[in-house]
Amino acid sequence: MDLYYKGVSFRKLQEHLQAFYPKNSHYSTIYRWIVKYATMISNLTDNLTIKSGREIMSDEMEYYRRKNKYGKGREQNWFVDTFDVKTRFMITGEYMKSRTNDNLIKVLKRTKFKTGEQVEIVTTDGLLGYPAVLRKTFSLQSPYHASSKTKSKIIHNVVIASERGFNHPIERLHNTIRERTKTMRGFHGCLESAHAIMKGLEINYNFIRKNLALDGKTPAEISIPQLKLGINRWLDLIKLSKI
Numbered sequence: 001m002d003l004y005y006k007g008v009s010f011r012k013l014q015e016h017l018q019a020f021y022p023k024n025s026h027y028s029t030i031y032r033w034i035v036k037y038a039t040m041i042s043n044l045t046d047n048l049t050i051k052s053g054r055e056i057m058s059d060e061m062e063y064y065r066r067k068n069k070y071g072k073g074r075e076q077n078w079f080v081d082t083f084d085v086k087t088r089f090m091i092t093g094e095y096m097k098s099r100t101n102d103n104l105i106k107v108l109k110r111t112k113f114k115t116g117e118q119v120e121i122v123t124t125d126g127l128l129g130y131p132a133v134l135r136k137t138f139s140l141q142s143p144y145h146a147s148s149k150t151k152s153k154i155i156h157n158v159v160i161a162s163e164r165g166f167n168h169p170i171e172r173l174h175n176t177i178r179e180r181t182k183t184m185r186g187f188h189g190c191l192e193s194a195h196a197i198m199k200g201l202e203i204n205y206n207f208i209r210k211n212l213a214l215d216g217k218t219p220a221e222i223s224i225p226q227l228k229l230g231i232n233r234w235l236d237l238i239k240l241s242k243i
Contacts, residue, residue, distance in 0.1 A: 001234050004034055005204040007180055008215055035193050037238055038200030044241040045203055046092075049114050050223040053086025055121040055157075056111065057170040058130070061177065065187040065194055074186070075215060079177075079198055080104060082111040083170045085123075088211050089114065089219035093202040101129045108137035123157040123170075131156060149204040177201060208233050 003013055010027040018024040066072075080103070082095040092110045096103045105117040112119075122138060124130045132142035139153040159168065179231060187194040207220045207229065214222055220229075229236045 001037060001200065001204075002208065004030070005180060005201060005208070007183060009183070031193075034200055035196040037234075038196045038203065040241045041203050041237045042196075042199045044237065045207070046110065046192060048224055048227070049116065050084070050087070050089055050091065051225070052089065052091070052115045052118045052223060053083040054119065055085045055123060056082055056091065056115065056119050057123045057168075058082045058104075058108065058111075059125060059170045059174065060127070061174055063095070063181070063187065063194075065191070066189060068189050077187070077191070077194070078103075080107050081170075081173070081202070082107060083173055083225065084219075085169050087219050087223040088169075088173075088214060089207050089223040090202050095191075095198040097191060099127075099129075101133055104133045105136055107143075107236060108133055112137050117153075119154060121155045121157050123159055126158055126160050130158075158175060158214060173205075176205065203237065207237060 003016070004010070010030050013030050014024060014027040018194070059081065061081075062201065063076045063077045063079060065077050067075050075097075076098040077095065077097055079093065079095050080099065082091040083089070084091055084156060091114050092107050094103070094107045094110075119138065122140075124134075131140065134156055139154055187197075205219070207218055210216050210218055220227060
């Protein structure tokens with residue numbers, strides 16, 4: 001799992017392991033391990049609350065997936081994620097078939113569950129659906145029903161990515177994600193497997209990959225200090241998920 005999320009393909013992983021274990025697993029078995037354990041670990045990590053900063057960001061990445069493994073034709077999908085600016089923690093990531101308001105609400109509701117009342121500012125791009133989504137998740141006050149006696153619980157900060165370039169923190173996160181996904185030549189067939197692979201990438205970013213901006217710590221070490229993981233972090237997370 002560690003090698004796969006560092007950019008090694010399934011077939012190259014098989015060749016690498018074959019140098020030490022001649023009777024090695026098929027590359028498709030390694031794929032099934034990734035899907036199995038990423039899903040298992042996510043059952044643990046998706047239910048952890050985090051210590052976040054006051055500002056989070058939400059954005060989307062466009063992907064294309066083959067409708068089936070052997071046939072022609074591609075389908076547009078989206079990866080929607082939320083990101084804590086202070087701890088660099090990817091709070092929630094969701095690979096979805098379409099970028100509807102209902103799907104965005106699911107992502108923001110999970111973000112709200114994991115951050116509680118800590119968030120004061122939510123920064124998004126100019127997608128028109130975000131105000132309605134934030135009203136249903138973070139109690140953003142509607143401009144059409146504003147009252148001088150009430151204050152919105154959060155501030156909705158709209159930033160157009162092209163105006164601030166790639167220094168925007170969540171864009172740097174997306175560049176890190178693209179480092180892995182650009183070599184995959186897209187997703188093939190099953191939507192659930194694409195979701196599991198991206199969920200594993202989220203886990204790798206938060207709990208395994210050390211961040212230079214955090215002095216060599218992982219985002220999880222900053223935002224979930226009570227969660228102790230050793231050198232073999234993937235194995236630790238698998239063991240915790242089985243408890």
